[in-house]
Amino acid sequence: MRSQLVVSLSGIGTRTADRCADLAAELDRRHVPLSLLVAPRELGQAQGWVRERAGNGDALLLHGLGGRRVPAHEANLLLTGARRAMETLGLDADCFAPRCSIASPGTLTALRRHRFSLCADAVAVRDLRTGTEQNGKVHALGDRVESLRCLALVYSAGRTARRGGLVRIAVDAADLDRIGPRQAVLDAVDAALSHAAVPTTYVRLPSPRRASAA
Numbered sequence: 001m002r003s004q005l006v007v008s009l010s011g012i013g014t015r016t017a018d019r020c021a022d023l024a025a026e027l028d029r030r031h032v033p034l035s036l037l038v039a040p041r042e043l044g045q046a047q048g049w050v051r052e053r054a055g056n057g058d059a060l061l062l063h064g065l066g067g068r069r070v071p072a073h074e075a076n077l078l079l080t081g082a083r084r085a086m087e088t089l090g091l092d093a094d095c096f097a098p099r100c101s102i103a104s105p106g107t108l109t110a111l112r113r114h115r116f117s118l119c120a121d122a123v124a125v126r127d128l129r130t131g132t133e134q135n136g137k138v139h140a141l142g143d144r145v146e147s148l149r150c151l152a153l154v155y156s157a158g159r160t161a162r163r164g165g166l167v168r169i170a171v172d173a174a175d176l177d178r179i180g181p182r183q184a185v186l187d188a189v190d191a192a193l194s195h196a197a198v199p200t201t202y203v204r205l206p207s208p209r210r211a212s213a214a
């Protein structure tokens with residue numbers, strides 16, 4: 001089975017718009033689409049760029065709701081406000097990515113109530129309509145020493161692709177202002193592509209299977 005490659009971008013806003021556009025241009029040259037993790041109240045002047053990218057095939061995911069213990073009623077209120085903010089900007093998303101590592105059970109309940117179709121957290125991609133999920137940890141730069149985290153990102157992306165797994169490269173726009181991390185992201189993408197990983201987005205990702213059947 002061929003590996004699938006998903007590259008997500010968070011931290012999109014006025015201050016990071018130029019570096020986000022730069023990364024997108026590099027990925028366009030590689031025919032790799034982006035999954036844009038959008039926090040509507042943080043977009044600022046980048047909202048036009050996000051609309052343009054979405055119109056050209058990038059995926060939109062609502063990004064937010066930090067904390068593993070967020071109860072359903074709180075998640076429901078936060079999602080209601082976030083969806084209204086998205087509508088005000090002329091954006092729509094029925095896929096979600098939490099800020100924390102794993103979506104809380106309450107968050108998953110609220111997402112289903114709001115008719116979201118997918119939740120992509122740090123360890124799996126969960127189909128909220130069928131209850132199936134595809135295991136796959138996010139590969140990100142993390143908090144280690146810069147040189148080590150850059151090497152680890154490239155190595156882990158290539159290894160996962162070589163094994164035919166789901167390669168999920170998560171990019172924070174705040175990391176793109178330095179040459180090392182920016183190049184590491186591109187090297188990780190190239191490593192996955194060199195092992196014939198198929199570029200896609202969370203929205204177009206094939207329906208996940210139950211972990212027990214994977």
